[in-house]
């Protein structure tokens with residue numbers, strides 16, 4: 521799975537970091553960044569999917585490739 525944050529769409533709500541702090545963090549500007557950009561770990565993939573569906577602006581893109 522590839523994980524990407526569309527930083528232009530992020531509104532700094534913090535939900536992704538709250539759900540998956542090992543994968544997402546808010547940077548100095550308060551914009552989310554994916555610390556993990558690619559993973560095959562089942563737990564990480566589940567958390568990334570949950571963050572993606574929870575993001576209010578749809579800024580988190582996950583690809584199942």
Ligand code: SF4
Nearest residue numbers: 530531533534536575
């Ligand atoms: S959940 Fe979405 S809008 Fe909120 S901080 Fe994360 S990427 Fe940004």
